[in-house]
Amino acid sequence: MTTSPALRTCGGRSGHKESAGISVVSQRLPSHTSTTLRQRRLRRRRRRRRQKRGCRGGAREKLIQAPHRAPLPSLLLANVRSLAHKMNELRLWDTTSNKITETNIMFFTETWLRDGVPDCAVGLQGRHCIRSDRTADCSKSRGGGLCICINRSCCTDNLTIAKHCSANIEFLMVKNRPFYLPREFNSIITIAAYIPPDANAKLAMTELHAAISNQQTQHPETAFIIAGDFNHSNLKTVLAKFYQHVSCPKRGDKTHVYTIIKEAYKALPLPELDQSDHISRFLLPKYHPLMMQVKPSVKSVKVWPEGADFKLQHRLHTNWSDFAVTDTVDPHTDIDSYTSSVLDYIKNNINDIATIKRITIFPNQKP
Structure with a gap:
């Protein structure tokens, strides 16, 4: 049984043919018209993006x-x-x-x-x-x-x-x-x-x-x-x-x-x-x-950990006369050498016990 050409346009394929016809019509538009439409779309996108970008300052x-x-x-x-x-x-x-x-x-x-x-x-x-x-x-x-x-x-x-x-x-x-x-x-x-x-x-x-x-x-x-x-x-x-x-x-x-x-x-x-x-x-x-x-500055400071006082007392509980014996020349003791050796010993113990901490100092920070 043969179908007429009129019946062939009916059914689900009719919409496909209509859309195809629309695409054909759009393809038949002049090239400068399609270019103008494309430029307008790009311009709209740029405008929207420019308005939404950033925030007002001052x-x-x-x-x-x-x-x-x-x-x-x-x-x-x-x-x-x-x-x-x-x-x-x-x-x-x-x-x-x-x-x-x-x-x-x-x-x-x-x-x-x-x-x-x-x-x-x-x-x-x-x-x-x-x-x-x-x-x-x-x-x-x-x-x-x-x-x-x-x-x-x-x-x-x-x-x-x-x-x-x-x-x-x-x-x-x-x-x-x-x-x-x-x-x-x-x-x-x-x-x-x-x-x-x-x-x-x-x-x-x-x-x-x-x-x-x-x-x-x-x-x-x-x-x-x-x-x-x-x-x-x-x-x-x-x-x-x-x-x-x-x-x-x-x-x-x-x-x-x-x-x-x-x-x-x-x-x-x-x-x-x-x-x-x-x-x-x-x-x-x-x-x-x-x-x-002014940008903040970073400074290193010594911090005493918990129990540092007992450790320091234990280390400084020593016989200080030993430093005087080592710094004795003939019957006299060199007081400058004796003082420097004692201070160096104390400083080394402090550096061993204390920890270094980095802190941030702001320009408007009160002393």
Whole structure:
């Protein structure tokens, strides 16, 4: 019995013929079209691989991942010119910007606060604010004033060391013990300073130099951070070992940040706070701890095993007069030869009993 050609296309072999037909059609495509498709597939693979490879690094990314575990605290410096009138915008920054919310320490100069303004009026949620208002010791009754706001997630141990207000300079010193701090520092002293435009720069630097030198003598292992509006003054004229980190100056703007660590911060400009005539600055910590800068060294030391004291006592229980007899020349004993022979005998016994152990010494390890 013969089958028709129509019935031959039915059954399980029809799909095979259809797939074969599709492959034939694909083979009939122009060569440049297939090459273009192949290039697109390779390009997609490369893009996917490039996006997934590695991880983002840098000081900014590390600060985002762990904002309160940086080697040095992140800073915000602003000349506010009346802090009470800028609180609405400052609170808006604090609630909408993650960079401002996670900032560890804020410095405000020219707060223009008086005793009649309570702390709750200029306080920020989750921060400990320390203020130093202008007093009658200054020749002026208006203007001036300093404030330091410290994030409680970073530090809760804060101690006000000094408050100074004169006709030439105002400064506020606060000692901080953050939760996380490199081993080479035992604390941080933050200093907010303001020098009026008509002040005597030489006298102002003399007063600030005396206060900082006194604290450096009392706290030699402390990191100093000095921030404020210096106007026509420069701290490096009296403290040459300090470094200035604000590299984005504005015309007529002399807000500076000084530390004793080279390349400790990177300054980033921020908008003016409301109607202030000074731009704000965010300082990103770039300091690498000493443990990451220097490689650890390996040292060999002698270790006394268990029961070494009894072994050493047994070996040293000897007749020491035998050494004197061997070192006697005529009727006299050579004291130098006698001493060296005794010491060599003791040293050899110690080397036989003690074991050598290799230990790793890190650069930030305390003695």
